Amino acid sequence: EADIYQTPRYLVIGTGKKITLECSQTMGHDKMYWYQQDPGMELHLIHYSYGVNSTEKGDLSSESTVSRIRTEHFPLTLESARPSHTSQYLCASSEWKAANYGYTFGSGTRLTVV
Amino acid sequence: QKEVEQNSGPLSVPEGAIASLNCTYSDRGSQSFFWYRQYSGKSPELIMSIYSNGDKEDGRFTAQLNKASQYVSLLIRDSQPSDSATYLCAVNRISGYALNFGKGTSLLVTP
Numbered sequence: 468e469a470d471i472y473q474t475p476r477y478l479v480i481g482t483g484k485k486i487t488l489e490c491s492q493t494m495g496h497d498k499m500y501w502y503q504q505d506p507g508m509e510l511h512l513i514h515y516s517y518g519v520n521s522t523e524k525g526d527l528s529s530e531s532t533v534s535r536i537r538t539e540h541f542p543l544t545l546e547s548a549r550p551s552h553t554s555q556y557l558c559a560s561s562e563w564k565a566a567n568y569g570y571t572f573g574s575g576t577r578l579t580v581v
Numbered sequence: 582q583k584e585v586e587q588n589s590g591p592l593s594v595p596e597g598a599i600a601s602l603n604c605t606y607s608d609r610g611s612q613s614f615f616w617y618r619q620y621s622g623k624s625p626e627l628i629m630s631i632y633s634n635g636d637k638e639d640g641r642f643t644a645q646l647n648k649a650s651q652y653v654s655l656l657i658r659d660s661q662p663s664d665s666a667t668y669l670c671a672v673n674r675i676s677g678y679a680l681n682f683g684k685g686t687s688l689l690v691t692p
Binding site (some may be wrong): 498500502507508509510512513515519523525561567569570571572573574575 | 583585589613615617623624625627628630669671677678679680681682683684686
């Protein structure tokens with residue numbers, strides 16, 4: 468079944484650690500996105516990619532990096548985790564078709580930095 | 582001004598009634614509009630997309646778009662308790678395919 472997978476689902480980590488949140492999709496979508504969501508707040512775009520070797524910064528990108536070496540894989544790395552990074556991280560993918568442009572979201576990673 | 586604005590609610594409707602959810606957006610050049618449903622502790626799931634002015638119906642859901650007023654709405658007919666969730670409005674960014682999301686409207690359908 469085509470889907471989008473995020474690991475880990477939950478992560479508790481200490482301040483200053485480097486972490487990578489994984490996202491993979493089996494749908495062959497060329498476009499992938501990372502969003503951050505706090506309770507009761509909007510989803511904020513962190514990074515996005517329109518294809519292999521293409522990455523762009525979103526609104527909250529200054530403390531993280533992404534890579535897109537393979538179509539199906541779009542990992543997000545925080546070089547030095549801080550308590551302010553505590554949040555829900557959502558990965559999504561999409562393809563451009565007039566009738567099917569909406570995102571498919573992964574299950575999310577809930578990150579807690581202590 | 583936020584790019585996408587929604588009343589956070591909660592909106593409470595009795596079972597079987599019509600729920601009306603509204604959204605306004607700031608960028609007049611936006612072309613693609615979406616409604617997502619998000620249950621507590623879950624990820625958003627796409628329920629409707631609309632690209633042209635007017636109404637688009639899919640089962641119990643109707644999306645309405647008025648580009649002149651920069652207004653999008655979602656009607657849920659015959660509301661069920663299982664419709665209780667937060668509904669997110671999303672609008673494409675002018676610069677590409679990424680979406681801006683509103684904060685969402687919390688809907689509670691009471692039996």
